[in-house]
Amino acid sequence: MGLLTALEGAYGDAADALRIDGYAMSREQLLGAATAVADRVAGAPALAVLARPTAETVAAVVGGLLAGVPVVPLPPDSGPKEREHILRDSGATLLAGGAAEEGLEPVPVELTARSGSSYAEPAPERTAFVLYTSGTTGAPKGALIPRSAVAAGLDGLADAWQWTAEDTLAHGLPLFHVHGLVLGVLGALRTGSRLVHTGRPTPEAYAAARGSLYFGVPTVWSRIANDAESAAALHSARLLVSGSAPLPVPVFERLVALTGQAPIERYGMTESLITVSTRADGERRPGSVGLPLDGVRTRLVGEDGAPVPHDGETVGELQVAGPTLFAGYLHRPDANAEAWTADGWFRTGDVAVIGPDGFHRIVGRASVDLIKSGGYRIGAGEVEAALRDHPAVADAAVVGAPDTDLGQAVVAYVIADGPVTGDQLTAFVAERLSVHKRPRRVVLVDELPRNAMGKVLKKQLLDLA
Known part of the structure; x- marks a missing residue:
């Protein structure tokens, strides 16, 4: 074959x-x-x-x-x-x-x-x-x-x-x-499925495609969720798939309301292709990327190299093994040595939590999304999700800025969709998460820097911070 x-x-x-x-x-x-x-x-x-x-x-x-x-x-x-x-x-x-x-x-x-x-x-x-x-x-x-x-x-x-x-x-x-x-x-x-590539991923083009299976990044789904007429045309679809970056929970919920479909999320990298996904016949949990694909194994490892418990709370580096992995980096033996563990697992560089039921939730990149503040390990994704729950927040990105007292301070960049202040958002997060996870500084911005796939370029935000 x-x-x-x-x-x-x-x-x-x-x-x-x-x-x-x-x-x-x-x-x-x-x-x-x-x-x-x-x-x-x-x-x-x-x-x-x-x-x-x-x-x-x-x-x-x-x-x-x-x-x-x-x-x-x-x-x-x-x-x-x-x-x-x-x-x-x-x-x-x-x-x-x-x-x-x-x-x-x-x-x-x-x-x-x-x-x-x-x-x-x-x-x-x-x-x-x-x-x-x-x-x-x-x-x-x-x-x-x-x-x-x-x-x-x-x-x-x-x-x-x-x-x-x-x-x-x-x-x-x-x-x-x-x-x-x-x-x-x-x-x-x-x-053997039919393929309709819309050229540009506009809500109108997605509505006209009459697909049963749709792929999109969060930016695409957010625009569709803000276009009720186009979203309604997706009501007959069988599956809406989001990937390449976390799908904000408010967008998830609005898609459910407008299309009758709870979207599914999946996780992968260039080096590993897709390794974890919500299943079509399984629970579609907001903020979760689901379970490993058949043949794929995952594990969480702490900074000391010890296994991290799958308790739905403890953050660790996600490592994967299985048949979807790449064969290495071209001309880069140094990068290959860093990418693989001694026992053959690929270091994704992403941090995640895994629940007792095996469901995975990606917190972000270890380099920019694992914030070490005052002795605590804070996942930026958790703070971002809490900020997006505020009705006046359209989107948010959180980074750990260098801080002489805390080591790193939680700094939030927020696109507001209504009247709100930084102090109000800090208090809002502190009411929902542990107090040490609240932003020490909130910066209101008109837009967030993104790459072609809609991922926020956090290194640019760190430069600003």
Whole structure:
């Protein structure tokens, strides 16, 4: 069985099995165009793809996978320095979707092309993607994602979400991340579900997609929750999936009220793909990312290396093991040594709590979301959730700013949606959480800095703090 099983025997399928930003194509048409790309790239060390939300991007990615050539998605908005680093570090010699560049041969992608070639399925351990991390602590690192990890991750999600060929998957996410590309495109090509990529992820576009399964990041869901008419059109959907950042509880509750559907959350990283998720047939608990996928193991570890109890309260670093993990960082033996424990577990760098029932709640990144204040360990996510419960708060981000007395002080950056003061918000949090978790300072802002996937860039907030 190949990686993209829905392309096997695709002949005679629906003419609009895939619709990418308004362009409709059958899986047979995609296979023909992708095989023509494979003819051009076979044997190359790596294929870079300028990953715009287009049918040409999908054909180029699939062509690289058919030929067994590692695919390197390039964010279309990447700056010259980041782009140069990715191309040089990955060893790509070919570029699809972009103009000719020095040292790179352009690969044309023609959606009407056909090829009679056939390619044997590459070995499972072969690299499918070189996905570059955000590079918040230096130059982006290239994570080597094996074909076997992609297959295991998608099969685990198909089981957890009851995702089948009867579904229509709809989303408008970028095609250079795990969420939009691996889940949002390859997932449809493995399960056989219909795919509607909306181009831009607007509420109106999601409403018009008529999907049974929707993917979105919290920013997308927040906008839909503020558009009652568009949200009502999602009432017939089977599953609303949120990921890439925590979904605020007020947005969760408003989606339930407007769509009749409680959204599900899942957790993953570039290096691990998706490892934990709420199940379609299980409890959908606000603020929780659910249970490990089949074959995935998780554990919490304290700063001393000792196991942390699964009591729903104690915070620890989340470590994972299982078949969805990456094979290591390209050209980075130092980073590989730091990423893995001696007994073979991947250090996610995220902090979490696990309840007695196994449900996981992600607190945030250990580097910016685990605040050590006055001898206490405080999860930023818990304080953020409490702030968002205030009716005058649209969103909030919490960081630990250096403090000569406390070590770190809890500082909150808040987007207000009504009249409120910092003192009122501090008191509001102190009434709901332990007093030591209250913000020592509240800064009202018009917006929070975010990346392309909607994650708050907390290092920028730390610089401000």
